[in-house]
Amino acid sequence: MKLQATALFFAICFMQSSAFAKEQADKPIREEPNSQTVYFEKNDDWVKLKSGEVIKGELNGTIKKDSNSYKQEIEFDSDDLGGQEIELGNIQELQTASYFTIRLSDGAIYDGYLSIRNDQLYLSNAEQEVSFPVTEVVSIYRGKEKGSEQWETEFTLSMDMSSGNTDELTLKGAIDAVLYTVDSRTKLNASHEEKESNNEKTANNSSIKGSYDIYIDNKLFFRPLDLEAKKDEFKNLNYKVIASIGVGYFFISDETTKWDVTAGPAYTHTKFITVNEGNSLTENSGALKLDSSFDYELTKNIDFSYDYSMNWENEESGGIHHTNEVGFDIDLVADLDLSIDGIWEHVSDPTADSDGKLPEKDDYKMFVGLSYEI
Template structure:
């Protein structure tokens, strides 16, 4: 049962209120299993009740892939299994996308185990597909990580260098935009010995519990040590959720695309630019190992013509360990492979494989 607290209107009622409060506290002590909980309905925060009977106070930030994102001042950012939520009271309006692709906006309430969205409802909990903020501020739609670290790499070069990375997510009730960028730059006695850059972007539109649509997928890559001045890949496709639980998320997607490559050098008489139709296949795996440790792995295969390298592989596996509420220790391993690397003007072929190992710190916002 939820009761609403209100200020006393008359000072003359203070002794009576004190006596009643004392009696109520004594009664509660005699009945430790009481279901009565007092919450501040008009306070500037949201409430979530779990199936265990616990109440959480904070801010509902999103619902995606059956996981409710909840920001608590005391507990920090929490991902809660949607099946573990029994009741909700939101202070601010939210956008809710249903499995039927209907979009409703309003504050969230729970009545008789069903969801009320503003004046719409009752709606089964299982029919809610996504929840996102209704804020008109663009910054409120974004979250992400910014990190930096040191590398030790083997392959085309053996050295220690520096890396920086940015991962951004823009989320609405209907779709998500994911952007990432990683830079690897090192100077030795004033000479640049490493200068690699990779930027990725994807636009996801979730169509049901099981699949999503990717109208845009792109990648920019530059790796002079692999004789690639710049390489642009764009495409579109669709994907499925292989696993979609509170602890594990595993997706796979595929689709056609186009690749344009400009090489640093080529043998005499050979063009420095090539283009090709392409096809990509990618997968993303995320798992919460413990309350303070997560693992993430991704792999993408891009197929093109022989002049563009034929088969291009890119794989990453990362381990994140919470240091504080916003800081993580990150350890990552990267693998890149090109089936047919392009020879330079002297006929020297870069190695097919390139590896990087990174240890750093990332800030989450």
Template sequence: MRLFCNYFLPSKKLTALTLLPLAYNAQLLANDTPPAASTFVPVKITAPVGNDFDWLQLTSLEILKGDIKTLYDDKLEFDSDELGVLVIDWDDVKILQSKGIVSVGFTDLTTKTGRLQVQNGKSYLDGVEFDPQHIMTLIAGEPTEANYWSSKISLGANFRQGNTDQIDYSAQAKVTRRTTESRFNADYLGNYTKTDGENTVNNHRINGHFDWFLSKQFYLRPVFAEYYKDPFLNIGSKITLGSGVGYNLIDTSKTELSISAGPAYTYTRFDQHEVGSSNTEGSGTFVLDTAFDTELSKSVDFNAQYRIQYGNQQSGGYSHHAMATFEVELTDMFDLDLSFVWDRTNNPRANADGTVPNANDYQFIVGFSIDM
């Protein structure tokens, strides 16, 4: 389950807000007639039966009762009383009304709390009308630290015994902390293979960055960092630390494309080195990072990342990390992930015996993941 929340302004004393009665929902389902303007004016009436639930009606006129979870990237998570957690495009929401307080993050990076009512292009928070197009995030209740975080873990393994004894495993993990004003991401990708008792693959990559949004599109990246290890590429450890800026080129309910760039410093410790050469190298670098995410269908997502790094020749010169993944939804919590990874170091450092590692590494990873 993905949970996001926002920093918020101190809430004012709440006023009474009329929730649409269940009988009204049934009438709307029958004739789909928009209510009169006076319907939206908060008045004190007896709460309808079933006021223990949030109510959702889709543009298809289907009505659901349950609990609002979160809205982010124009995706509403709604925990249906009968169907479980559903992820719904914001464009498919006709009516949404909360039973209690929700926290709404707006595109101007402010946050307000109150009872929410959305209907036919109009929105009200504690009876005050606002444009629903200005909603960026939404979560039920008051913000707590736990609601800022989400995570995903994907694991894949292959065990073979007979003429060849082989063990393969791969692991991917992602942790995100998201508020209206900021975003923190950390990713891990690791692969290990042992064939007939000999280690043949052993690489690990950890990336992290922190973004501070100045607008919905433009953000500062005060710090980003990467740790990489691959003895078979003669890299004992490679650490990159830098800062930069970024911009969201596309930000719709189905597709996101962002780009960021900035200067950095890279320190590399080589696993082996020839006689007379140093086993470490430091270099100023420039990093360009792009991320793409799109919804191909209701159950299939595609995302890709391409990171380019330019350093001096002694530290490897030009290098890149490219990864493309198809995420196939199996259940509300479990996905099948199909990933292709291409790593390249343009000028790999020679081993102690003078042999030069291959500049390219390719991987195809099949894993099962869980969202938390």
């Protein structure tokens, strides 16, 4: 009896062991993920993506250096991969070794040592630690608030040549510079154009302008200063100075499109080269000034822009001035672009010179050149 019980016990154990072995054999084999150790220096910034990738290097800040941009991407300069554009939503963890300044969607500004964890951005300094959802972050600047200034400068040189029945040469040079801080924007522009046709000068004009904007919130801004000085030999314009103030609004500001409009009162002072006898050589006028700037990213390598400006002054000063400028910037290599610009300028009441010659009301121009951004 004992022998039979012992045999039955071993038989049951054998059957259970066989069943367990078969069950384990039927289960798919799970491979343990590869792991590696990443070493960081004391001054390294590093980011871990939700995909598991880890990159070390240096956080430069948000891609669009504009306090009113909602493009939630940062630029991270990797030691091995170079500049990388990373969406904030793809970041699992970010640690920095440097001081940063951020601007939130409500206009508030904070600075401190920056980190991101679980879709929250943390800033810590000697006084406090604060945190915000990354969706509320409008811009990130490297450095403290007073030192977080970033310049964008673009040089453009355009030339047009033709020969045959008419020998023409057109040269135009322009410099555009924008200074961004966390709560302001300064824009500067200077340009000069000359044109010769059959060895006779047919265009000679220059302009310098600048404006300063203070951000009130993430959409509204105040422009306390807007100055422009220009001259144009073939419009009988010795010089014209326009001073204005205004209020601006960002109607669109996202990752592909930006459109802002500014309007306000202005004052103009105009001096003509020559005038008919009995007319004044200088004119002063109150005015209304309107500016619109539209930028759109057509493709990854092609940007479209449309700028409009209107200055409405008295008839003796020129009446209503319209300037429409359409441009395409096509990426060539690195920071070098092919620039194509079309310009239409209209003056409703041009002033005749001492010979009675009246400048044309409309000017149409086309420029093709190269631009370099630093």
